[in-house]
Amino acid sequence: MDEVLRLDHIVKTFPGVLALDDMNFDLRAGEIHAICGENGAGKSTLMKIVTGVYKPDSGEICIDGQPVSFESPNDAFAKGVAIIYQETSLFEEMTILENIFLGHEITRKKLGFRAIDYAAMRREAQDIFGIMNVHLDLDERAKNLGMAQKQMVEIAKALSYKSKILILDEPTASLTAREVDALFGIVRSLKEQGVAIAYISHRLEEIFELCDRVTVVRDGKFISCHAVGETNKDMLVADMVGRSMDNYYPKADVEIGGELIRAEHLNQAGVLRDVSFRINKGEIVGFAGLAGAGRTELAQALCGFTKLDSGDLYIEGNKVRIGSYRDALDAGFVYVSEDRGKYGLVVEMSVKHNITMPQLSKMKKGLFLDNGLEKRTADRFVDELGIKCPDCEFLTENLSGGNQQKVSVSKAIAMDPKLLILDEPTRGVDVGSKAEIHNIVSGLAKKGLTIFMISSEMPELIGMCDRIYIMKNGTIAGELPRGEATQEKILKVALDVA
Amino acid sequence: MKKPFKIDFNIALLIILVALIAVIGIRNPNFVHYNYVMAVVVKNIMELGMMALPMTLIVITGGIDLSVGSIMIFAAISGGLVSASHGEAAGVLVTIAIGLLCGLLNGFVVAKLKISALITTLATFFLFRGIARGITAGDSVYSYKFSTAMGNTEVGGAPLALFFYIACAVVFTLLLSKTALGRSLYAIGLNQDAARYSGLKVDSILIWIYVLSGVVCSLCAFFYLGRFTSVKYDVANSMNLTVVTIIVLGGTSILGGVGDMRGTIIATFIIAVLKSGLTVMNIPIDIQTIIQGIVLIISLIVYSILGERAKQKKILEVMRDGGPRLAEE
Numbered sequence: 001m002d003e004v005l006r007l008d009h010i011v012k013t014f015p016g017v018l019a020l021d022d023m024n025f026d027l028r029a030g031e032i033h034a035i036c037g038e039n040g041a042g043k044s045t046l047m048k049i050v051t052g053v054y055k056p057d058s059g060e061i062c063i064d065g066q067p068v069s070f071e072s073p074n075d076a077f078a079k080g081v082a083i084i085y086q087e088t089s090l091f092e093e094m095t096i097l098e099n100i101f102l103g104h105e106i107t108r109k110k111l112g113f114r115a116i117d118y119a120a121m122r123r124e125a126q127d128i129f130g131i132m133n134v135h136l137d138l139d140e141r142a143k144n145l146g147m148a149q150k151q152m153v154e155i156a157k158a159l160s161y162k163s164k165i166l167i168l169d170e171p172t173a174s175l176t177a178r179e180v181d182a183l184f185g186i187v188r189s190l191k192e193q194g195v196a197i198a199y200i201s202h203r204l205e206e207i208f209e210l211c212d213r214v215t216v217v218r219d220g221k222f223i224s225c226h227a228v229g230e231t232n233k234d235m236l237v238a239d240m241v242g243r244s245m246d247n248y249y250p251k252a253d254v255e256i257g258g259e260l261i262r263a264e265h266l267n268q269a270g271v272l273r274d275v276s277f278r279i280n281k282g283e284i285v286g287f288a289g290l291a292g293a294g295r296t297e298l299a300q301a302l303c304g305f306t307k308l309d310s311g312d313l314y315i316e317g318n319k320v321r322i323g324s325y326r327d328a329l330d331a332g333f334v335y336v337s338e339d340r341g342k343y344g345l346v347v348e349m350s351v352k353h354n355i356t357m358p359q360l361s362k363m364k365k366g367l368f369l370d371n372g373l374e375k376r377t378a379d380r381f382v383d384e385l386g387i388k389c390p391d392c393e394f395l396t397e398n399l400s401g402g403n404q405q406k407v408s409v410s411k412a413i414a415m416d417p418k419l420l421i422l423d424e425p426t427r428g429v430d431v432g433s434k435a436e437i438h439n440i441v442s443g444l445a446k447k448g449l450t451i452f453m454i455s456s457e458m459p460e461l462i463g464m465c466d467r468i469y470i471m472k473n474g475t476i477a478g479e480l481p482r483g484e485a486t487q488e489k490i491l492k493v494a495l496d497v498a
Numbered sequence: 499m500k501k502p503f504k505i506d507f508n509i510a511l512l513i514i515l516v517a518l519i520a521v522i523g524i525r526n527p528n529f530v531h532y533n534y535v536m537a538v539v540v541k542n543i544m545e546l547g548m549m550a551l552p553m554t555l556i557v558i559t560g561g562i563d564l565s566v567g568s569i570m571i572f573a574a575i576s577g578g579l580v581s582a583s584h585g586e587a588a589g590v591l592v593t594i595a596i597g598l599l600c601g602l603l604n605g606f607v608v609a610k611l612k613i614s615a616l617i618t619t620l621a622t623f624f625l626f627r628g629i630a631r632g633i634t635a636g637d638s639v640y641s642y643k644f645s646t647a648m649g650n651t652e653v654g655g656a657p658l659a660l661f662f663y664i665a666c667a668v669v670f671t672l673l674l675s676k677t678a679l680g681r682s683l684y685a686i687g688l689n690q691d692a693a694r695y696s697g698l699k700v701d702s703i704l705i706w707i708y709v710l711s712g713v714v715c716s717l718c719a720f721f722y723l724g725r726f727t728s729v730k731y732d733v734a735n736s737m738n739l740t741v742v743t744i745i746v747l748g749g750t751s752i753l754g755g756v757g758d759m760r761g762t763i764i765a766t767f768i769i770a771v772l773k774s775g776l777t778v779m780n781i782p783i784d785i786q787t788i789i790q791g792i793v794l795i796i797s798l799i800v801y802s803i804l805g806e807r808a809k810q811k812k813i814l815e816v817m818r819d820g821g822p823r824l825a826e827e
Contacts, residue, residue, distance in 0.1 A: 328697075344695065346688045348689075349684070353681065357681070364678060369681065
């Protein structure tokens with residue numbers, strides 16, 4: 001078979017992070033090639049290199065044997081590389097036909113103007129649907145389509161650009177079993193037409209059902225590439241785990257007290273299913289799982305950002321109802337978001353103003369805010385957590401990611417909470433800051449703070465947590481105590497490999 | 499937040515104000531006479547100035563209130579009607595109640611139903627006018643004793659409204675710069691999600707400031723009705739836009755998160771001087787409008803240049819201090 005795409009020794013760094021390290025990947029015409037790896041293993045960065053969103057620092061991209069350099073996503077698109085994301089980007093009010101040809105409408109001269117030639121577009125769209133073997137009304141508006149049909153339109157759109165290389169990023173994540181079958185049918189027809197398909201998925205069974213080869217990536221590195229006939233689920237899992245356990249701060253032993261929180265049968269339509277767990281005083285409890293397993297959604301429901309449909313929550317044995325984040329704060333829960341820029345901080349404000357924001361009512365002298373008290377509070381945390389800034393009046397947006405994260409954590413612990421909920425506390429921070437944040441979390445635990453920690457980095461959870469709950473499809477699929485948890489065991493539960 | 503260039507901008511505004519007064523004063527010395535200043539320049543701007551104070555709070559949260567003039571007229575008309583039928587006290591109470599309820603409606607729709615403030619208050623702008631027309635059948639409504647006193651009393655040659663304005667200006671300046679509420683408003687304007695995730699009661703804060711705006715409109719209703727002795731439903735139609743002009747001229751970003759009360763206060767007087775000063779100079783009304791437009795555009799350009807320069811300075815600082823920020827994946 002002809003090799004249509006080849007990536008050789010690709011290196012991509014972001015300040016402080018080596019995202020791709022000597023990455024290799026190749027794709028042949030008429031094959032379906034799976035890429036798998038944990039969250040954060042480098043799959044997305046790899047795809048962004050292939051589609052021209054990022055430029056590699058070094059290494060070579062070849063298409064049809066010719067070295068190419070993509071200056072922009074349009075460049076990659078023009079060379080026949082198209083990507084279908086999990087979230088589709090169709091214009092809801094336009095018809096299928098208009099969406100497919102948006103930006104490259106077929107036109108013809110009419111009375112001296114260039115008019116859109118709907119008849120020609122219709123003919124071509126029907127040809128494409130013929131290749132894909134789907135039947136959709138071209139005049140239907142995108143808003144009336146289901147998720148799976150929208151994906152089909154996206155694929156048709158990609159084909160209308162004569163794309164030879166199609167990347168599918170978790171295409172089945174939000175599809176039903178029947179829709180998945182239909183999608184697989186389309187993917188197979190395209191394969192027969194000689195389209196090269198890169199297929200990213202967490203669902204290992206799909207890989208064995210659909211794909212020809214599978215490449216595993218981990219820590220931005222190429223780990224292995226096998227024909228699916230020569231490998232099995234256990235081998236893939238073994239390749240996916242094995243991140244280095246260095247640089248993690250083991251949790252100091254502290255007295256584990258009585259029950260702090262007990263959740264029973266929490267349900268939220270389409271998001272959480274019968275979630276029950278308990279957390280004892282002084283514990284660090286980890287929540288592992290793949291992206292979309294419902295971990296963040298659980299934390300947000302606990303904190304009153306979203307409403308639960310049913311289920312009970314007990315704090316120290318007393319049943320509580322949390323209707324808003326203010327209620328959660330009053331109950332002693334505080335949430336540190338995974339998305340600092342969007343939810344965690346007002347980056348245009350100073351470090352001081354961010355740290356005191358959740359407790360402005362305590363920062364008053366008479367009617368007015370007490371600047372001295374605010375400054376002392378902020379300075380204390382700048383000092384304790386080692387936030388690197390000239391002073392606490394410094395604007396948060398000018399800090400590095402790691403230091404912004406420390407501000408976000410300071411803001412939470414300044415509330416003196418009973419339960420600290422950390423959502424991906426080390427995402428997007430460099431290695432040095434990561435170690436510092438682990439150190440801070442350990443220090444807090446040593447002082448007896450109870451911590452609910454969501455992380456996609458298994459070594460982080462294994463290194464720091466007393467117990468780990470593993471979530472899958474909105475429910476708790478397993479629980480592992482400290483000592484028994486290994487990356488392999490966690491991943492097997494998260495991927496549902498028996 | 500308090501950014502270094504904000505102070506420069508307020509000084510620039512102050513220079514513009516002084517220059518305008520100087521130029522007009524030289525052409526026509528009567529303009530700077532105390533009695534003229536109080537009776538014309540100041541008196542004519544009081545309602546607009548007072549409305550601009552709470553609206554600055556609203557604009558800082560990223561909102562806007564286009565219904566202010568309508569609330570004032572609606573409140574004035576309702577108060578006038580009720581005082582004629584049920585007595586002075588009832589009229590005063592109704593005036594205040596109308597402003598409060600109108601503000602509450604605006605705030606509720608914006609905060610709870612999450613409909614854009616621009617659309618909401620544009621709709622209520624027409625709604626309140628429409629009701630005002632309906633209840634008067636298009637007739638004029640006349641002032642009553644309390645309102646007349648509010649509108650025409652002078653203390654040491656200065657209109658009573660000026661003292662109310664000064665009191666409001668002080669209160670609102672402190673409110674915005676010194677209190678927890680003021681800080682929350684900036685946070686909401688800069689990043690409403692993060693404000694929510696900090697446990698700020700965003701919805702009730704928003705409702706509260708629209709109510710505040712409505713109540714200030716009620717206060718203005720007394721002065722306005724008193725000053726003109728009678729009002730009809732269709733007067734003061736462009737008041738909302740003048741108030742927005744004042745706020746934008748004062749350096750408050752229409753996108754929210756940036757601005758302060760001092761800018762609004764200085765800008766109030768720039769508009770006051772322009773309005774009456776150009777009349778004094780016998781400049782025709784159409785040219786006056788053009789000049790107002792030009793002043794606003796120039797101030798926006800100056801503001802964006804100053805802002806851009808501050809941003810560049812900040813980037814240089816960052817590059818010097820700690821290297822570029824970490825890229826997020």
